[in-house]
Amino acid sequence: xxxxxxxxxxxxxxxxxxxxxxxxxxxxxxxxxxxxxxxxxxxxxxxxxxxxxxxxxxxxxxxxxxxxxxxxxxxxxxxxxxxxxxxxxxxxxxxxxxxxxxxxxxxxxxxxxxxxxxxxxxxxxxxxxxxxxxxxxxxxxxxxxxxxxxxxxxxxxxxxxxxxxxxxxxxxxxxxxxxxxxxxxxxxxxxxxxxxxxxxxxxxxxxxxxxxxxxxxxxxxxxxxxxxxxxxxxxxxxxxxxxxxxxxxxxxxxxxxxxxxxxxxxxxxxxxxxxxxxxxxxxxxxxxxxxxxxxxxxxxxxxxxxxxxxxxxxxxxxxxxxxxxxxxxxxxxxxxxxxxxxxxxxxxxxx
Amino acid sequence: xxxxxxxxxxxxxxxxxxxxxxxxxxxxxxxxxxxxxxxxxxxxxxxxxxxxxxxxxxxxxxxxxxxxxxxxxxxxxxxxxxxxxxxxxxxxxxxxxxxxxxxxxxxxxxxxxxxxxxxxxxxxxxxxxxxxxxxxxxxxxxxxxxxxxxxxxxxxxxxxxxxxxxxxxxxxxxxxxxxxxxxxxxxxxxxxxxxxxxxxxxxxxxxxxxxxxxxxxxxxxxxxxxxxxxxxxxxxxxxxxxxxxxxxxxxxxxxxxxxxxxxxxxxxxxxxxxxxxxxxxxxxxxxxxxxxxxxxxxxxxxxxxxxxxxxxxxxxxxxxxxxxxxxxxxxxxxxxxxxxxxxxxxxxxxx
Numbered sequence: 289x290x291x292x293x294x295x296x297x298x299x300x301x302x303x304x305x306x307x308x309x310x311x312x313x314x315x316x317x318x319x320x321x322x323x324x325x326x327x328x329x330x331x332x333x334x335x336x337x338x339x340x341x342x343x344x345x346x347x348x349x350x351x352x353x354x355x356x357x358x359x360x361x362x363x364x365x366x367x368x369x370x371x372x373x374x375x376x377x378x379x380x381x382x383x384x385x386x387x388x389x390x391x392x393x394x395x396x397x398x399x400x401x402x403x404x405x406x407x408x409x410x411x412x413x414x415x416x417x418x419x420x421x422x423x424x425x426x427x428x429x430x431x432x433x434x435x436x437x438x439x440x441x442x443x444x445x446x447x448x449x450x451x452x453x454x455x456x457x458x459x460x461x462x463x464x465x466x467x468x469x470x471x472x473x474x475x476x477x478x479x480x481x482x483x484x485x486x487x488x489x490x491x492x493x494x495x496x497x498x499x500x501x502x503x504x505x506x507x508x509x510x511x512x513x514x515x516x517x518x519x520x521x522x523x524x525x526x527x528x529x530x531x532x533x534x535x536x537x538x539x540x541x542x543x544x545x546x547x548x549x550x551x552x553x554x555x556x557x558x559x560x561x562x563x564x565x566x567x568x569x570x571x572x573x574x575x576x577x578x579x580x581x582x583x584x585x586x587x588x589x590x591x592x593x594x595x596x597x598x599x600x601x602x603x604x605x606x607x608x609x610x611x612x613x614x615x616x617x618x619x620x621x622x623x624x625x626x627x628x629x630x631x632x633x634x635x636x637x638x639x
Numbered sequence: 640x641x642x643x644x645x646x647x648x649x650x651x652x653x654x655x656x657x658x659x660x661x662x663x664x665x666x667x668x669x670x671x672x673x674x675x676x677x678x679x680x681x682x683x684x685x686x687x688x689x690x691x692x693x694x695x696x697x698x699x700x701x702x703x704x705x706x707x708x709x710x711x712x713x714x715x716x717x718x719x720x721x722x723x724x725x726x727x728x729x730x731x732x733x734x735x736x737x738x739x740x741x742x743x744x745x746x747x748x749x750x751x752x753x754x755x756x757x758x759x760x761x762x763x764x765x766x767x768x769x770x771x772x773x774x775x776x777x778x779x780x781x782x783x784x785x786x787x788x789x790x791x792x793x794x795x796x797x798x799x800x801x802x803x804x805x806x807x808x809x810x811x812x813x814x815x816x817x818x819x820x821x822x823x824x825x826x827x828x829x830x831x832x833x834x835x836x837x838x839x840x841x842x843x844x845x846x847x848x849x850x851x852x853x854x855x856x857x858x859x860x861x862x863x864x865x866x867x868x869x870x871x872x873x874x875x876x877x878x879x880x881x882x883x884x885x886x887x888x889x890x891x892x893x894x895x896x897x898x899x900x901x902x903x904x905x906x907x908x909x910x911x912x913x914x915x916x917x918x919x920x921x922x923x924x925x926x927x928x929x930x931x932x933x934x935x936x937x938x939x940x941x942x943x944x945x946x947x948x949x950x951x952x953x954x955x956x957x958x959x960x961x962x963x964x965x966x967x968x969x970x971x972x973x974x975x976x977x978x979x980x981x982x983x984x985x986x987x988x989x990x
Contacts, residue, residue, distance in 0.1 A: 469806075470804060470806070471858075473856065480840055482837065482864070483837035483838060489834075505822075507822075507823035507824070510830035511830075511867055511873070512830075512866065513833070513866045514865060516861075516863025523862065526864060528830070531871065589821045
């Protein structure tokens with residue numbers, strides 16, 4: 289199928305929604321995107337599976353990345369799209385085919401952008417991390433993803449949400465001595481011992497640091513606890529799983545050091561970590577974006593794919609049309625006016 | 640096979656060990672026991688599955704029960720029995736065919752006991768409670784189990800262990816409000832809330848009450864804890880499983896009341912309970928037993944089948960040959976001298 293990039297972004301969003309692209313099944317849409325961009329002489333196209341990367345190469349002193357995923361959660365009776373009272377309904381309308389439409393419109397219009405632009409369209413964002421197309425691109429072709437700032441066009445309600453917090457999971461283990469519960473004084477109860485781990489969590493005061501002008505809000509929380517052998521046994525072990533959400537002024541290594549320090553004296557095992565991403569709003573490219581978009585930017589608390597750019601050394605922000613609370617709902621929709629506004633502001637920034 | 644009750648208790652124990660009777664497979668042994676007792680004119684025999692009850696009926700003012708189980712744990716290369724250096728080895732030698740041999744010897748010798756005696760031999764003690772032969776007898780024929788004192792001839796190393804503590808399990812639940820762990824302040828962490836439950840357990844001071852002259856030692860302990868939804872979710876629920884071991888001056892109802900009072904303010908569900916058993920050592924029959932056996936009796940902390948007699952209103956004690964720590968081990972054995980001593984002392988008590 290052919291995408292007509294000369295139509296307005298709202299019409300283009302509707303056309304994108306009408307090409308189903310549930311995670312793992314993005315080929316038709318990736319083909320359509322690659323086909324539409326192939327006709328533009330100012331872009332160099334590179335395909336990697338169902339990901340498409342299109343780049344200008346004008347030798348500008350700065351390069352920005354505009355990224356979006358092509359896939360959606362499973363369709364819930366909400367394809368094809370429909371428009372009602374200025375709202376476009378349909379699977380992926382909000383998360384995030386309206387953002388993809390803005391990317392395509394900018395690619396079509398910006399033959400000579402003020403900054404070199406890399407447009408990244410990728411697959412499998414809505415499923416387990418190992419299948420994520422952006423992760424695959426980072427591994428297969430990191431040279432395509434260099435630049436000074438990345439913008440992920442996920443729905444943010446038209447606000448700039450800067451960077452993202454990192455996330456780390458650790459298991460904190462309390463040890464005891466097993467015994468029959470009829471003679472409990474012969475053992476040492478590991479669940480009672482884990483009370484001291486919970487004490488640490490209950491008295492923990494999370495930081496709220498300012499990074500690049502945005503205020504983050506950390507958290508250190510139990511997300512799981514398990515202990516017990518049988519109903520008549522004093523348990524010898526109790527494991528508390530904790531999740532540390534850390535601001536982008538800390539690396540994974542610093543976060544791990546902090547967790548170990550907080551639980552000094554306990555058996556600590558870091559089981560999982562993903563880095564935070566700096567918003568970079570004080571850098572030149574981002575400051576210009578901020579001026580073009582207006583409003584008050586806010587810190588992104590949840591982890592998002594912007595952190596993949598952080599691993600490549602780029603600051604990154606989230607900015608796109610649509611209410612993020614509507615993502616993944618059967619009734620998801622996006623105001624047509626927000627799509628147009630997002631396109632206009634990014635166009636102004638890059639013209 | 641025929642059991643010769645005229646032989647000494649050590650030889651009889653060896654003969655019993657040589658008839659395999661793993662739980663569920665006691666028929667051959669139950670037949671042999673019933674057959675040997677059937678020839679004794681002073682006894683009335685009643686059979687219930689693989690349980691055998693034999694009673695004198697002399698109109699004595701008191702009646703005592705001597706009870707033992709016929710089954711063993713699975714054989715571990717330790718049948719047939721063998722004797723070495725005054726020790727009899729073999730599956731069930733300690734737990735508790737030596738006790739059964741003493742019962743049989745007393746039944747054979749005591750044509751005119753000073754107290755009426757009910758000899759109870761039962762099946763399936765070593766497996767799940769629902770299959771327990773003594774429980775089945777309590778349901779099918781409680782009229783056979785009346786009396787003033789029960790003696791369970793489980794191995795106690797030749798000491799009287801009086802009564803047993805009761806056991807109760809309860810689930811104490813902390814509730815919270817679920818939230819994404821990236822914005823933990825929007826939720827209320829139930830695992831952190833369960834810290835207050837653990838605080839109660841950590842500061843709990845168990846009672847050590849004296850009952851009928853014996854000192855018991857209670858315990859209230861976590862035996863399990865579970866909470867957590869996913870690695871990125873603030874959990875809305877955490878359940879702590881506790882086990883309360885209570886002395887025989889409390890009924891199940893009083894124990895439940897105590898648990899509810901200790902965890903006032905929390906969501907408490909009693910999930911399981913088994914009653915304690917009074918030792919009754921200050922009663923006449925038990926005082927005479929104590930005088931005959933000598934030594935210092937001690938309280939039984941673990942729950943045993945004596946509590947089934949408590950449900951029928953009888954105080955009960957544990958007293959038998961063999962070291963209880965050897966029960967269920969492949970190398971289990973019993974000193975021949977302890978078997979003879981147990982027989983002699985009970986004979987003296989009942990003559």
